[in-house]
Amino acid sequence: MGTIPMTWMMTRRGLAMLAFPLLLAAASAAAQVESSARPGGIVILDLGSASQSQPEVTFNGKPVLVFDDRGSWRAAVGMPLRAEIGEHTVVVDDEPVSFAIDDHAYREQRLTISNQNYVTPNQEQLDRIGRERVVLDNALNNWRDQPLESITLASPVEGPRSSSFGLRRFFNDQPRSPHSGMDIAATRGTPILTPRDGIVTTVGDFYFNGNTVIVDHGQGLVTMYCHLSEIDVEFGQAVATGEPLGKVGATGRVTGPHLHFGVYLTGTAVDPAILLANPSD
Ligand SMILES: [Zn+2]
Incomplete structure (x- = not known):
């Protein structure tokens, strides 16, 4: 490039x-x-x-x-x-x-979701999604002033990337927002390791994202981990590179166990592959 x-x-x-x-x-x-x-x-x-x-x-x-x-x-x-x-x-x-x-051609991805509530949520579910959107936006747009010497990240899970950032997605043939993170395929229970020192700012169970952890690394570098089977950290906890955050699972809107890994720079989702020190694909 x-x-x-x-x-x-x-x-x-x-x-x-x-x-x-x-x-x-x-x-x-x-x-x-x-x-x-x-x-x-x-x-x-x-x-x-x-x-x-x-x-x-x-x-x-x-x-x-x-x-x-x-x-x-x-x-x-x-x-x-x-x-x-x-x-x-x-x-x-x-x-x-x-x-x-420059322009970049992101591919299309078509997924079949058996639970229709994840494709066309009812009003009660839409209300929940709206409340959760506020919590997530708040976590992704707030960070500590902690100085950063680098923005590279270690891989949170080793494994093949089953789909990549930016895919234009269709769930049961209905267009939805583009894929805002990287999916890493791994078996249920695989430990997820923090890729850089930080503070846990969000833990919770979210409608689409399932069990989720968000980590603030300072200066606007924020990472998100979704669909976990188990969360091993608490709100406000300091985590060092390599420490476990939780385990790979299949909670929320998924077709199978994997880690959805999101990387945000001052609130904007960017391709995690750019910051991974040792890309595995
Ligand atoms: Zn994903």
């Missing part, structure tokens, strides 16, 4: 960059996380030396994750799956910085 189509960049530090120097900056960032300028991707921007104060970055009025990558400030801009192809602008310390994102 080597190119970031970047038009120009100017920060209050008086730093002007044209396309070519920015490509160099992107290449040095690649050791950690490669920039992926597409809907559902992560655009990595180099914001200069971390010896200066941390820049404030916003995208469409929302905060953007900024981290100190071995002495350089970098922004990791989560691109929504619905993002338009073409030019976008972030604001870095009141200065606009433009970049472009």
Whole structure:
């Protein structure tokens, strides 16, 4: 993925960059996380030396994750799956910085769900789903100011990825929202390990997601684990990389046991594969 189509960049530090120097900056960032300028991707921007104060970055009025990558400030801009192809602008310390994102063809996925209540919920179920949406949105859009030195993640479960992020889904031939995470196939009871230090901000049983855990890793990096057979952590618990969060199951809207692994950057679902240090596919 080597190119970031970047038009120009100017920060209050008086730093002007044209396309070519920015490509160099992107290449040095690649050791950690490669920039992926597409809907559902992560655009990595180099914001200069971390010896200066941390820049404030916003995208469409929302905060953007900024981290100190071995002495350089970098922004990791989560691109929504619905993002338009073409030019976008972030604001870095009141200065606009433009970049472009490319098209990406996400495949279709057609699933058959035997329990009709998961395809066409009744009013009582719709009310429950609405209340749960508020809880989930709240958990995905709140985080601690905890500094981050990297945004890479260890794999929470080893196993084949039965379907990937961004699939345009149809349940019993009815269109539904695109797949906002990565599915990892594993047998029921397989331990799910936390991929990076964090704090558990949500545990609960949700209508579509089944037994669910949400972890805040700081600066807007939030991960979500769904369809668990068992939850092994409590609300507010600190978890270290490799510690068990729960076990793989088949609760909620599923066709079989698997882990649904969601990764959010300041509230935007992005492709988890971009941040996994050792992708297994
Ligand atoms: Zn899933």
